[in-house]
Amino acid sequence: MFQPVKTKKIYEMIIEQIQEMILSGALKTGDKLPSERILAEQFNASRASIREAIRSLEILGVVESRQGGGNFISDYKSANWIEPISLMFKLGGGNFDEILEMRTVIEVEAARLAAIRITEDQKQNLIHLEQRLKAATSEEELSSLDQQFHIIVAEASHNVLIETMMRAIQAILKNFIGEARQSINTWAQDSGVLLTQHLKIAESILQGKSEEAALNMKAHFVMVVKSRSKA
CATH class of the missing domain: 1.10.10.10 (Winged helix-like DNA-binding domain superfamily/Winged helix DNA-binding domain)
Structure with a gap:
């Protein structure tokens, strides 16, 4: 014993x-x-x-x-602990759907908290990112800004664990982000649908509308899941 x-x-x-x-x-x-x-x-x-x-x-x-x-x-x-997490995810046979589940759990609450806790400096960063999203002309640039957007929201939550987990998830997500965006654009038959959703999330956060921010983030992931099931 x-x-x-x-x-x-x-x-x-x-x-x-x-x-x-x-x-x-x-x-x-x-x-x-x-x-x-x-x-x-x-x-x-x-x-x-x-x-x-x-x-x-x-x-x-x-x-x-x-x-x-x-x-x-x-x-x-x-911190380079992110790399071992990414490796364990791959060795464990992790897939994109599992990432989506994890992101939904974390990011809906991150958006709600961000609307409450975002600082003035972070608001300016978010506004600047909105402008860059609107001006982006290539899918490669949009993919990069997409990832930055979700990190900014996590940072604005002012929850260290949320931000830490988001950085780990983003490191794993690099291999999937392009595929996911293409799947969504094809399913929605609208290349601007992701931009519209990101702007809605950003505006609700900037206006301090916490529940609306959470709902907009949830709607974003519901659409991602639907696009994959119909792809």
């Missing part, structure tokens, strides 16, 4: 301490870690253990190593 107790390796204990310092706020995004020599002294550990711990934290996306500059606590927005 019980399993033998295993002694943790030194580098694992170092990792735990650094993670605990991040969670407690003692270490923040952008903070530079002490040199390898100082860390070895402070942890009373070998440099090899320090290097192994730092390397593991890099893989997790917690620490960023800058050539000639040292090791820093990563910005979660650029």
Whole structure:
């Protein structure tokens, strides 16, 4: 019934301490870690253990190593943990419909919160993106702006988990976005339908109409799902 107790390796204990310092706020995004020599002294550990711990934290996306500059606590927005999630999605046989389900759950609430919490700077970013969407002339440009639009909405929700999950989803979605847009345009027989929907979502957010923003975002995903079933 019980399993033998295993002694943790030194580098694992170092990792735990650094993670605990991040969670407690003692270490923040952008903070530079002490040199390898100082860390070895402070942890009373070998440099090899320090290097192994730092390397593991890099893989997790917690620490960023800058050539000639040292090791820093990563910005979660650029953390490379997104790549392992994308890989696990592919290895697990994930498909576009599963992404749609996840996005619907997250983005409907993101739109509602964005309408309540969006800042003036974020409003200006959203207005600027609206203008770029209207002026775009190629599908490639529209696809890129489409992805940016959904990230801006996630950021405006001011919920770190929502934004973090959206960035992970977007990384996975890169292989599907072109196919999805083509499917929608063909199904709707209207190349401007996506632009219209994005503008409706944006305007409801800018006007602070939270429930309307949520409904518009939900309608957007309902259309995406319908376009796939009829494609």
